[in-house]
Amino acid sequence: MSRLPKRGNASSQDREGTLDTFPLFPTEGPPPVGPLRVPSVLHLIGNTPLLEITRLSTDIVPGVRVYAKLEGFNPGGSVKDRPALSMLQKGIESGALTPDKIILDSTSGNTGIALAMIGAVLGYPVELCIPANVSMERKKIISAYGAKMIFSSPMDGSDGALDLCRERLQEQPERYFKPDQYFNPHNSLAHYQTTGPELWWQTKEQITHFVAGMGTGGTLMGTGRYLKEKNSAIQIVGVEPDDAFHGLEGLKHMDSSIVPGIYYEEQLDRKISVSTEDAYETVYRLGREEGVLVGQSSGAAMWAALQVAREIDQGIIVTLFPDFGDKYLSTNLWIGWKEYNQRQAQNQAQGAV
Amino acid sequence: MSAQVRIPTPLRRFTGGAEAVSADGATVGALVDSIERNHPGIKERLCDEAGEVRRFVNIFVNGEDIRFINNLDTPVHEGDEVSIVPAIAGGSFCPGLATLDAP
Numbered sequence A: 001m002s003r004l005p006k007r008g009n010a011s012s013q014d015r016e017g018t019l020d021t022f023p024l025f026p027t028e029g030p031p032p033v034g035p036l037r038v039p040s041v042l043h044l045i046g047n048t049p050l051l052e053i054t055r056l057s058t059d060i061v062p063g064v065r066v067y068a069k070l071e072g073f074n075p076g077g078s079v080k081d082r083p084a085l086s087m088l089q090k091g092i093e094s095g096a097l098t099p100d101k102i103i104l105d106s107t108s109g110n111t112g113i114a115l116a117m118i119g120a121v122l123g124y125p126v127e128l129c130i131p132a133n134v135s136m137e138r139k140k141i142i143s144a145y146g147a148k149m150i151f152s153s154p155m156d157g158s159d160g161a162l163d164l165c166r167e168r169l170q171e172q173p174e175r176y177f178k179p180d181q182y183f184n185p186h187n188s189l190a191h192y193q194t195t196g197p198e199l200w201w202q203t204k205e206q207i208t209h210f211v212a213g214m215g216t217g218g219t220l221m222g223t224g225r226y227l228k229e230k231n232s233a234i235q236i237v238g239v240e241p242d243d244a245f246h247g248l249e250g251l252k253h254m255d256s257s258i259v260p261g262i263y264y265e266e267q268l269d270r271k272i273s274v275s276t277e278d279a280y281e282t283v284y285r286l287g288r289e290e291g292v293l294v295g296q297s298s299g300a301a302m303w304a305a306l307q308v309a310r311e312i313d314q315g316i317i318v319t320l321f322p323d324f325g326d327k328y329l330s331t332n333l334w335i336g337w338k339e340y341n342q343r344q345a346q347n348q349a350q351g352a353v
Numbered sequence B: 001m002s003a004q005v006r007i008p009t010p011l012r013r014f015t016g017g018a019e020a021v022s023a024d025g026a027t028v029g030a031l032v033d034s035i036e037r038n039h040p041g042i043k044e045r046l047c048d049e050a051g052e053v054r055r056f057v058n059i060f061v062n063g064e065d066i067r068f069i070n071n072l073d074t075p076v077h078e079g080d081e082v083s084i085v086p087a088i089a090g091g092s093f094c095p096g097l098a099t100l101d102a103p
Helices: A010-014 A081-094 A110-122 A136-144 A154-171 A185-202 A218-229 A277-289 A296-311 A337-352 B028-038 B043-044
Strands: A050-052 A064-070 A102-106 A125-131 A150-153 A207-214 A233-239 A268-272 A315-321 B002-006 B020-024 B057-059 B079-084
Touching: A064 A185, A081 A110, A081 A185, A102 A110, A102 A136, A102 A154, A102 B028, A110 A125, A110 A136, A136 B002, A150 A154, A154 B079, A185 A218, A207 A218, A207 A296, A218 A233, A268 A277, A268 A296, A277 A296, A277 A337, A296 A315, A337 B020, B002 B028, B002 B043, B020 B028, B020 B079, B028 B043
Parallel strands: A064 A315, A102 A125, A125 A150, A207 A233, A207 A315, A233 A268, B002 B079
Antiparallel strands: A050 A064, B002 B020, B057 B079
16 A cells, blocks of 8 residues: 555556555565675666656656656766776776776766776776866765866866866876777667666566667667667657757767767667756756656756657657766756746646635 | 956857957946857857846856856956856856865
């Protein structure tokens, strides 16, 4: 039996997977299956849960279901644990990453955190080129894993960090191993080998659309390739900012950026552009209505997935939330929060009259 | 009043690639209008329909975030350095946090 009162939400009551079918704290039956004991934190990477989105999708026909893969459940807190582990593993296997080397890369955040965490476990020093204006939370997380940061100008964004990293590598190429997530095929391969099969299994082979943001393109390319091999009718939808000048951290406006070497636009069925404001408000809604606090790139992905959901009569749409929102609490993401709440209160008051 | 305004990479397509432009005005709002006159299209990237600075845009006057001063009415003095910085890369809006020091 459900322990929580149900909200008066017609469409979520109709669906399976409500609290009645999955009691919150089961007292009968076998214990839950899961990694109860692991030899290292790296063994906790992947196998993230799929959450059904029921409250943001109330205007969507019952034949369409929307799910989000919660990559914030990875131990480093983001989807980037997958490619980081895969690129370092391959580096060690191929002999490119030897114990005397330093792991060096440019990253505006989550990949840096993942490399720092994995470097700590495997015993490699890590140095990261980062735009100076990344949030204080990120700097502290990276420091906590023992990695070193080299800051580039906040004016030049992630491309500035990329240039700084290249210079450093050119000076002493023998000293470093650069995973190079923008060009390393093991970035997208990680998703081909893990994210893709997980989604195929988690949706009982019923997935019809995969909607995900584009940063390096790794998630979309790797997962997309796997899903297309399983069923070529599955639609692969890329999400990008609507303009070169945007506030969607982690996402790239491809036409105006250095295009990642692992990104092949022809593998997409479609691209959807999202404005920064729409993405931010979707983050607010996810917090208030679904109880999921995520970062801005998840807001953008959710917004685009809902667009797709409104266009079809039947289907299983899966999007991917790259991380949770705790790293962004001091960023511009929350500047519009107060105003949004006031607007909601006003709407509610008007509705009550 | 004339000030140098630093332009971030994604907006340099409006300034013919220039990293900084000079602009006239006694307030940040006036500077923005001045830049718009010389580089049409840039204002709509910086401000929303209501004329407020968009949420993800940070404007600094001598390193101070105008959100903590007086937004677009923040005064500008001769020779001040004004920077427009997008919040991309996790940009923090707290003054003093965009430093080159480790925490």
